[in-house]
């Protein structure tokens with residue numbers, strides 16, 4: 351069965367008919383574009399896809415948290431990844447809205463929403479994110495990246 355993925359080395363969406371190495375659920379797959387090898391272990395790819403990778407111009411503490419979120423997801427530690435994303439959102443809420451530290455996550459999201467930092471339609475997705483579930487966590491990582499890269503600077507610019 352063919353394997354398709356977004357290569358974490360070159361960023362291309364690629365596919366191969368077979369892994370170059372396999373033992374049980376662990377596979378090594380080689381990108382047909384850049385010839386770099388990716389590890390596929392229990393559904394997690396390492397290195398993770400570029401869409402989740404580096405975000406430029408982040409403050410150092412946010413950069414460290416973001417890299418930890420990406421690396422956790424790449425290692426299949428989706429709950430840890432989501433916790434780091436939540437930490438980033440809380441950090442942004444404290445920084446941008448003046449929210450007090452030590453509040454519940456939903457209070458930070460409400461503060462960001464009130465200040466116009468949550469694009470229209472995304473708040474239910476953030477509120478509805480169930481901690482530890484693979485699919486919402488992946489979207490949470492994507493959402494956080496979209497936010498950090500400034501693709502959604504205002505509610506009107508992002509749907």
Ligand SMILES: [Zn+2]
Pocket residue numbers: 357358359360361362381382383384385386
């Ligand atoms: Zn590649």
